[in-house]
Amino acid sequence: MRYGYFDDESREYVVTRPDTPLPWINYLGCEEYFGIISNTAGGYSFYRDARLRRLTRYRYNNAPLDSSGRYLYLRDDGPVDQESGPLFWSPSWQPTRIPLEEYECRHGMGYTLIRSKLAGVEASTLYFVPLEENLEIWELTLTNHRDETASLSVYAAVEFNLWDAMDDATNFQRNYSIGEVEVVDGIIYHKTEYRERRTHFAYLACSEPLTGFDTQREAFLGPYRGWDSPLAVETGEMSASIAHGWQPIGAQQIKVQLRAGEQKKVIFILGYHENPADEKFYPLDSQTINKRSVLPVIKKYIQPGEVENAFQSLRLYWDELLSKFQVTTPDTHTNRMVNIWNVYQVMITFNLSRSASYFESGIGRGMGFRDSNQDLLGFVHLVPERARERIIELAATQLPSGGAYHQYQPLTKRGNNDIGGNFNDDPLWLVLAVAAYLKETGDWGILDEAVPYDNQPRTEEPLYEHLQRSIQYTLDRLGPHDLPLIGRADWNDCLNLNCFSDSPGQSFQTTNNKEGMVAESVFIGGLFVLAAKEMLAIADHLGNAEQAEACLKVVQEMEAAIWSAGWDGEWFRRAYDDFGRVLGSRENDEGQIFIEPQGVCVMAGLGIEDGRALQALDSTAEHLATPHGIVLQQPAFSKYYLHLGEISSYPPGYKENAGVFCHTNPWIMIAETMIGRGDKAYDYYLRINPSAREEISDIHKCEPYVYAQMIAGKDAPDYGEAKNSWLTGAAAWNYVAITQWILGIRPTYEGLQIAPAIPSSWDSFEAVRMYRGVRYEIKVERHGSGSNVRLEVDGNAVSGDIIPLPKKGTKSMDVFIILE
Ligand code: BGC
Ligand code: NOJ
Numbered sequence: 001m002r003y004g005y006f007d008d009e010s011r012e013y014v015v016t017r018p019d020t021p022l023p024w025i026n027y028l029g030c031e032e033y034f035g036i037i038s039n040t041a042g043g044y045s046f047y048r049d050a051r052l053r054r055l056t057r058y059r060y061n062n063a064p065l066d067s068s069g070r071y072l073y074l075r076d077d078g079p080v081d082q083e084s085g086p087l088f089w090s091p092s093w094q095p096t097r098i099p100l101e102e103y104e105c106r107h108g109m110g111y112t113l114i115r116s117k118l119a120g121v122e123a124s125t126l127y128f129v130p131l132e133e134n135l136e137i138w139e140l141t142l143t144n145h146r147d148e149t150a151s152l153s154v155y156a157a158v159e160f161n162l163w164d165a166m167d168d169a170t171n172f173q174r175n176y177s178i179g180e181v182e183v184v185d186g187i188i189y190h191k192t193e194y195r196e197r198r199t200h201f202a203y204l205a206c207s208e209p210l211t212g213f214d215t216q217r218e219a220f221l222g223p224y225r226g227w228d229s230p231l232a233v234e235t236g237e238m239s240a241s242i243a244h245g246w247q248p249i250g251a252q253q254i255k256v257q258l259r260a261g262e263q264k265k266v267i268f269i270l271g272y273h274e275n276p277a278d279e280k281f282y283p284l285d286s287q288t289i290n291k292r293s294v295l296p297v298i299k300k301y302i303q304p305g306e307v308e309n310a311f312q313s314l315r316l317y318w319d320e321l322l323s324k325f326q327v328t329t330p331d332t333h334t335n336r337m338v339n340i341w342n343v344y345q346v347m348i349t350f351n352l353s354r355s356a357s358y359f360e361s362g363i364g365r366g367m368g369f370r371d372s373n374q375d376l377l378g379f380v381h382l383v384p385e386r387a388r389e390r391i392i393e394l395a396a397t398q399l400p401s402g403g404a405y406h407q408y409q410p411l412t413k414r415g416n417n418d419i420g421g422n423f424n425d426d427p428l429w430l431v432l433a434v435a436a437y438l439k440e441t442g443d444w445g446i447l448d449e450a451v452p453y454d455n456q457p458r459t460e461e462p463l464y465e466h467l468q469r470s471i472q473y474t475l476d477r478l479g480p481h482d483l484p485l486i487g488r489a490d491w492n493d494c495l496n497l498n499c500f501s502d503s504p505g506q507s508f509q510t511t512n513n514k515e516g517m518v519a520e521s522v523f524i525g526g527l528f529v530l531a532a533k534e535m536l537a538i539a540d541h542l543g544n545a546e547q548a549e550a551c552l553k554v555v556q557e558m559e560a561a562i563w564s565a566g567w568d569g570e571w572f573r574r575a576y577d578d579f580g581r582v583l584g585s586r587e588n589d590e591g592q593i594f595i596e597p598q599g600v601c602v603m604a605g606l607g608i609e610d611g612r613a614l615q616a617l618d619s620t621a622e623h624l625a626t627p628h629g630i631v632l633q634q635p636a637f638s639k640y641y642l643h644l645g646e647i648s649s650y651p652p653g654y655k656e657n658a659g660v661f662c663h664t665n666p667w668i669m670i671a672e673t674m675i676g677r678g679d680k681a682y683d684y685y686l687r688i689n690p691s692a693r694e695e696i697s698d699i700h701k702c703e704p705y706v707y708a709q710m711i712a713g714k715d716a717p718d719y720g721e722a723k724n725s726w727l728t729g730a731a732a733w734n735y736v737a738i739t740q741w742i743l744g745i746r747p748t749y750e751g752l753q754i755a756p757a758i759p760s761s762w763d764s765f766e767a768v769r770m771y772r773g774v775r776y777e778i779k780v781e782r783h784g785s786g787s788n789v790r791l792e793v794d795g796n797a798v799s800g801d802i803i804p805l806p807k808k809g810t811k812s813m814d815v816f817i818i819l820e
Pocket of ligand 2: 354368370371490491492493494656
């Protein structure tokens with residue numbers, strides 16, 4: 001069953017009923033000001049950091065679902081029906097949930113448009129953040145379809161958050177006394193803590209003169225009422241309340257008379273603004289916000305023409321970004337994910353890492369070191385300059401040991417000490433991110449960039465040295481089988497082999513009562529080989545033979561360790577626990593085979609020559625593949641194992657305990673292409689492709705336009721149900737798998753490689769790929785059943801499958817490929 005449809009032409013998903021199985025959300029904002037918005041206008045906004053600079057309040061895990069947001073109300077001010085009382089409703093359905101005669105929500109690239117109709121009044125609201133501005137626009141277009149004049153009140157309402165979302169949700173003894181606002185010329189300013197150390201404030205403005213306002217929540221809602229039936233809306237009377245403490249809100253009322261057929265635009269602006277510390281107040285000795293620099297911004301965007309321009313610029317921005325890679329394949333799901341939604345999700349994960357979604361509260365994890373490095377793999381081609389900045393930012397949180405803080409706060413860019421480091425895979429992801437950046441851009445200068453450790457001044461060293469320390473970090477931490485020690489966890493955050501957590505509420509990752517000199521990870525072994533091979537290629541490129549030789553040596557040693565202790569006969573093992581016992585082996589009763597090492601070891605090239613890769617992938621197909629995707633491991637853990645940690649805390653079929661982790665599936669797809677099985681790779685690709693799952697939306701439940709982290713595995717009662725959509729490494733990795741490995745269009749150190757491993761049923765496909773400033777127009781035709789490539793560039797045959805870098809000044813190239 002579907003709840004909407006894809007409008008590919010407009011690059012929108014159109015939700016056609018408001019009661020989706022879960023709120024189906026979208027993101028507003030591209031650089032500093034962000035918001036999440038659901039299909040019923042739920043959600044919240046923040047400036048840069050969802051925890052530390054939260055603008056509006058959102059009650060997670062609430063009932064009814066998703067009931068705080070950017071709400072508008074419409075009230076019919078005409079004669080009141082004595083029985084049913086005054087008619088008022090939410091044009092976005094929530095929070096009043098009055099049934100609408102028409103409803104449609106269009107989620108697009110950086111904007112959401114919600115259109116509905118009730119009682120002859122059509123309301124269409126466009127929500128977006130103009131590029132380079134710290135504000136969001138809600139542009140409401142009202143149309144009167146009645147035969148007579150409609151007298152309406154329009155209300156906009158937001159609940160301000162007292163900035164730090166964690167403190168806001170916990171510190172009521174203080175917070176109920178600190179809320180402050182100003183209302184001047186119809187603009188509501190939220191200025192809690194502005195009197196002391198803050199130099200920023202939020203505001204709600206409207207293009208029309210107000211007929212009323214409220215800034216104290218209880219005054220607007222009325223005692224013991226909710227957002228679904230505000231007293232002020234019901235009665236039509238606002239009380240001009242000024243919040244002193246309690247819950248500051250911004251609620252505005254305007255009145256609109258619409259003749260039959262008349263249309264009118266009303267613009268609301270919710271924004272964030274900073275003043276220089278010494279110009280906070282005006283007059284200087286007052287406590288009044290200095291509005292000199294904010295008013296011009298507000299004045300600009302309350303004009304429909306400016307809004308129109310800003311919206312067009314946003315559309316162009318996305319046209320430009322998306323045009324960097326477009327494909328035409330025989331399959332719609334592939335086309336729309338590659339051309340639109342997957343790449344959009346990649347941008348969102350780049351911006352937000354794991355901070356704010358319907359499942360990430362914004363107060364939790366901030367930016368992940370591992371996560372953000374992997375997000376870059378899908379992002380580098382989009383805005384390489386931003387990828388470069390991010391790489392430097394990440395590397396600056398690295399510790400002198402080569403280890404890394406597991407997470408950092410986007411606002412401060414500092415590593416989070418409460419979590420710390422020792423997730424022993426973390427540093428290796430930095431190598432892969434930098435390698436991807438180099439292959440995309442050829443900007444070798446980045447390796448010389450001076451980057452500090454732990455953000456400490458005077459510790460700067462070239463980025464290249466950071467990478468070497470990443471490699472050395474693993475080598476300094478080898479266990480009894482010469483495999484890497486796992487530390488707190490590796491990619492699988494829930495495989496906590498040194499944790500032994502026995503008290504409720506302890507963190508599985510940071511509880512550590514073992515020295516951790518025994519438990520090893522085959523996964524990190526594979527990842528190490530992958531990363532060290534990149535270091536080898538980099539050393540080769542730099543002409544550093546000694547370095548290259550050293551890399552080759554450690555690669556070979558690690559491969560030897562994997563073959564001697566990490567191979568189980570039919571698949572790669574997963575780990576050794578703190579007692580030196582194997583995990584991910586047929587010797588185990590539960591957790592016999594895991595997906596991660598099959599993916600990463602084959603991606604690292606292990607066993608490709610001698611058939612063991614094939615064997616590992618066949619075992620994966622046999623034991624782990626399901627119609628809803630490949631589960632993480634089997635058999636699922638049926639109970640909690642002290643020595644395994646969080647993985648066994650989940651009921652079977654969920655999350656790391658045998659759920660389908662959409663992040664790891666693409667590793668298998670890539671591995672399949674590496675052994676030449678394009679059909680198998682593509683089959684796996686489609687199993688979790690969100691668009692291909694659209695028709696089972698009632699089972700899948702999450703948005704059909706983005707990947708979710710997890711789909712419940714076959715051991716779960718609700719097998720096939722997705723959770724944790726949007727902020728997941730699944731975005732970047734699925735994008736890499738389909739574009740670089742299945743379609744086979746792959747940046748390398750030497751140039752763009754084209755080595756498709758497409759399904760045998762495809763006769764051809766086309767692509768346009770911007771690469772190092774050149775437009776590659778690619779056409780692939782299948783003439784035989786294999787994957788051998790015959791390459792022609794601008795009409796000339798070229799040997800191999802890498803297109804040599806063109807002469808400077810070349811604008812575009814015609815690439816023709818015959819697969820035989
Ligand atoms: C989740 C993991 C996640 C980790 C982050 C765990 O509870 O299951 O997926 O990576 O938390 O801290
Ligand atoms: C989600 C985390 O963000 C990611 O870093 C981790 O690798 C996976 N969960 C698996 O545990």
